[in-house]
Amino acid sequence: MTAVPLSPVRRWISRTQSSHRERGATLGSLYIGALSVAIIGGMLHRQLADIFWPDAPNLSGLAGGGLAAVCYGFLFLALRRLGPLTLSRPAAAWLLTAPVSRRMLLLPSLRLTGIAAAALGALAAVAVVGHAGPHHSMNGEQIALLITGGALLGIVLLLVATTAQAGRRWGVAVDRLAGLVVAAGFAALVADVAVEQPIAVTAWPATGTLIPIVAGIAVVVVVAVALVIRGLGATPNDRILEASRTAGTLFDSAFGIEPSFLTDMIERRYWARRRLRSTALFPRLPVLVAQDVLLTLRRGSRLLWLLLGVTLPVLFGAAPGWVLGAVVLVGCLVAGMVATGNVRTDAGNPVMLRMLGLTSRDAVLQRLLVPGVLAGVWAALALTALDLLGDLDSGPWWALGLTLGPVGAAAAVHRARVGFVRNELLPLDTPMGTLSTGPLVNAVMGPDMLLLGIPAWIAIAQGRLSPTTLLLQAVIGIAGARFYLSGTTADDRTELSH
């Protein structure tokens, strides 16, 4: 079958779409976009410079390697989640089924993701060299070569992800490997904090050594790009359609300022891929607790990441005390949220709750239990790690962690009950422009309950723990969760809406 040339079709679509827009609308959008970047860049350039290029390197070689592993590991995983090759929803619906060249159809997507991957790879290289490299003793050529190398590495990762998308069975194995690389990088960052005298990088390969290495990688990348473009036509339809749905949902979430579109899609896809075997719902536990336990155990990888995350606060040991306290509290919220998938379902649509015939009070009470255990255990382990590796005074920090269980549970369940962003709320006029309050209110619901952890926050910030603080936190946490339960539920209704 003869393929129809794609370029005239795309030109016709572009021309027709333009005719429906106001004159100069695209230029106006570009102008506003560029202006926004310039304004934000002007406001935050000092902070960005501190993040990517501090005055003096502040990471050891081990931590630098860890940072590189985390950055490039996440880049690869993000590319895999996005596709990486994708089409807009209309193109997937109308052009994928048309007799046009598949290679030509996917080429613009490869070009765009290639530019993005190269830019992100270069940015990661800037951060790694800025934090771990002896950049005062390096010349401009060395730095430029390293950044170029980072950009090329970004493209290499894109090419691997594109090949995996084309249906190779090793794609899942590479995803797992990337997950392990991120975990290893993270472990290296934590280990660096635990080491008494980390070894800083004092020397860097000379320009003469770097040039052939970077040039060699560039040649390999050019050949690999040619091979990938040649094989683009073999990308299966289902992979392109899945990536197209992901991109569409991502845009819906961004434009609608509604993150639940994305989280729901991720959740649906996860379970669609799993093969489950029915099991009895732990008969000794209350029924909804048993359901939450089952759901949590079925998300084993999340539990593993949560366990790994107990060392995350250690990385903030050098940050101001209030930041460290906030990280522990937010960690409690995240730990609790691992087990709140069922609350989200009930809050979105109470049909199953009606079928169960439970009161909203009974339902929420049972739903608080597993998030509470997860949050309490996570905080206990995290504070023990801080006690052993950080600057906290010795004390029963693990017990303070356990008292944060009810706080994490209330925050996580409150977050899960939020539902959709309320875009009908009145916007606020500010000197910087109109501020939509719906997404703002939605974002703070859940984290607002973390205020119940203020005693622990202060104790962590000060690095000192007294029995009074411990008792106070326990009382405030339990009483706060109890008030949340009685204030937002009732014995005479099933719906979880507030």
Add this chain to the structure above:
Amino acid sequence: MVDHPAVEVDGLHVGYGSTPVLVGVSLTVPAGGGVCVTGENGIGKSTLLRCVSGLQQPDEGTIRVFGGDPGATPEFWRAVVTTVEPPTWYPGLTAREHAELVCRAHGQDPSEAGVDEALERFGLGGHKDAIPPQLSSGQKQRLVLAIALLRPSSLLILDEPEQRLDREGRADVASLLTDYVAGGGSLLMASHDDDFAVASGAEITTMESLSA
């Protein structure tokens, strides 16, 4: 509960904007009896069932379910099962586990309640380990009916339960509904299929005959 009819509707008016859908509708479902409302699409059958389930407020008229107001109370939902709304399924829970969850929430032992037998009877024996979103629309419909009939209730409100069922499935469901009413339950349903309605043993009435 037995002193009152299962459902009493009197002078019900419901409209969507300026379009009246139900005008002066009156209906009685006796306790331990079954009524099937028939009528063409868009005539207001689902709206009537939604109002009786307490999921939609009428513009005018009274609705009593077992002598009380239909509402969102847990007591109401322990007595009434409705399929007028499509269910949202829990993540990571198989079809069998959904059935077990509902049974246990009502204090039933899943084995004694006959979860496995019910799934077999509805042709879902081979799909027990599937998560409901993976099932076809007909299988999901059968799962909803299986769960609705498994759990204890006094009144079933079913919106076109024969939909997406094959001939054999319709006969099975009709027979189960007959057993439900024979066992003392009350039934209010809407249907397009006269044969199915007759087989279920419910008294057939048309939407036109219910309007004033």
